[in-house]
Structures are given as structure tokens and as C-alpha cells.
Amino acid sequence: MAVSLSNNFSLYNPPKTLISKKPTSYRHFNPSAISFSINKSKSPLLFLSNSKTPFSFNSSFSVKATNFPSQINDQDEVHLDDVKNTVNDGGEKSPTLKSLLKVYKEAVLIGDERTASEVESLICEVENEKNELVTKTSTLRAEMNSGKERYIRLQADFDNFRKRSEKEKLTIRSDAEGEVIGSLLPMVDNFERAKQQLKLQTDQEKKIDASYQGIYKQFVEIMRSLRVAVVATVGKPFDPLLHEAIAREPSQEYKEGIIIQEFRRGFLLGDRLLRPATVKVSAGPGKKKQSTVVKEPTEQSAAAAGVDDSR
Structure with missing residues (x-):
């Protein structure tokens, strides 16, 4: 109608x-x-x-x-209440800026000032929420970077502690081995001294020497398994870190500073010195002895001799 x-x-x-x-x-x-x-x-x-x-x-x-x-x-x-109801049903979401702009555009077209003002207030709220989130994000990022730096420092400290602990453990083990092996070194000296003084004349003495050499060889193998080595001496340059000089004499065979004789063996445990070697060091070639020339007796000496003879 x-x-x-x-x-x-x-x-x-x-x-x-x-x-x-x-x-x-x-x-x-x-x-x-x-x-x-x-x-x-x-x-x-x-x-x-x-x-x-x-x-x-x-x-x-x-x-x-x-x-x-x-x-x-x-x-x-489309009305503003639709957006409000849509975003408030779940109680968790907020109106998107895109939806608010659409509602604001439509409200302006139809001349709804109340709806436009409400949309403007909601847009302000969304902008404030955005600024708050940006601030929180910056704060969290700074905290994350700070935590990452602390983690890196703690990781470095832990690695240093682990390396230091391993080094101390090896040092303690080496010290313990050094003390035990050092207490066995006099036995090596006794074996060497006995070997030099023993004179094999009878068959019984030869059997004793064979048994003794077997025991000494087994002992040497055990020392080698523990990384024990002998300090080189004769023919080597003198090293104050490895050798202990107790004598020095001229030598025509060795240059100055070369070891010419060993008095007591020295031993190493890996790179660690257990006992220095006691040695004699060459002082270099000695001065040649001057030949003595026999002079003819002078007249005075002859006269004196004649005097003496006359007497």
C-alpha cells in the first residue's frame, strides 16, 4: 500500500x-x-x-x-553492538582495528554521531592496549637479553670451573704417583750398584745374576707402564732443569758444557721431574803442558861444580 x-x-x-x-x-x-x-x-x-x-x-x-x-x-x-557482542562473547578477544574502522566508516556515512564517538573511544582503547603491549614487549625483550647474557656468563664460569677441576684432578693424581714412584727409586739405585759390583765367576753366581736380572727387568717394565723415563746424561748438553752437576773437569773428547759421566740416574714421570741426574760436566779441552827444555850448564855452574868436586 x-x-x-x-x-x-x-x-x-x-x-x-x-x-x-x-x-x-x-x-x-x-x-x-x-x-x-x-x-x-x-x-x-x-x-x-x-x-x-x-x-x-x-x-x-x-x-x-x-x-x-x-x-x-x-x-x-552492521552496528557497533554487533562488534561489541562478537568480541565480548568469549571474554578474551578485543575488537580488531579493522572491524572498528569499518563500523566507524558506516556510522559516518549514515550520520550516527553516537556510534562514531563510541568507535573513536574504542580505537583509543585499542591504541592504548597496543602501546602497553609494545612497552611490555620491550621490557620482556630486555629481560630476555639480560637473562641470555647471564646464562652465557654462567656457562663460561662453569666451563672454567670444569677445566680447573680436571686440571686439579690430574695434578693430584700425578702428585700421588710421584710420591709412590719416588719411594721406589732407591731400589733402582741398589739394583744398578749390585750389577756393577757383582763378579760372575762360578755357575752359581751366574744363576743368581740371571734371577736378579729377571726381577730387575720386570720392575723396569712396571716403571715404564707408569710413564717413568730415564733422564739422558752422557753426551748430552747440561740442563740445570734435569741435571745436577757435582764435578767439572777438562776433557779432550767432549766440548764445554757436555756431560761426560753419570753418578746417579735421574727419572721423569711424564713431563714432571722426579729426581735430577747427578753428573760430571766437561770444562772443554785443557791447556797443553809446556815441554821442559834442558839447558847446558853455564861456566859458573861448571865452576861451582868443579868447586864442589874439589871439595
């Missing part, structure tokens, strides 16, 4: 209130499909009709239906 109004325009159906019945599922209409041409009308009005026939106002206000849906359903209307 058409209703006749003044100003020579007609309306087929009464205007429908724009309320969304299903706020969680709506479709935005395209505001660009509406074009306005306002001449000199004092109060232009916009009514959306369910009629398929487009309408126009003769009072210099018109709506073109280009690319505009012929019928607007309840699901096509």
Missing part, C-alpha cells in the same frame, strides 16, 4: 529499523555503492526499502542503485 506525502515523492514500504539479529554472522555492504547528490535541500532523508524498484526524491536527493543489492536483509546490517 503506497503512502502519499507532500513534496511529490512516494514510499512503497515503511522504513525498517537497522538491527542485526545474528551479530556473529553478518555481511558488510559496500558503502561505495551509494552516491549522493545534494542540491539545495534543507533536510535530505535516506530510507532503504525492501522493494526491488529503486526510488528517488524529487526534492533534489537521490540514491543510485549501481552495484547495490536489490534487497538488504537483517544479516547485511
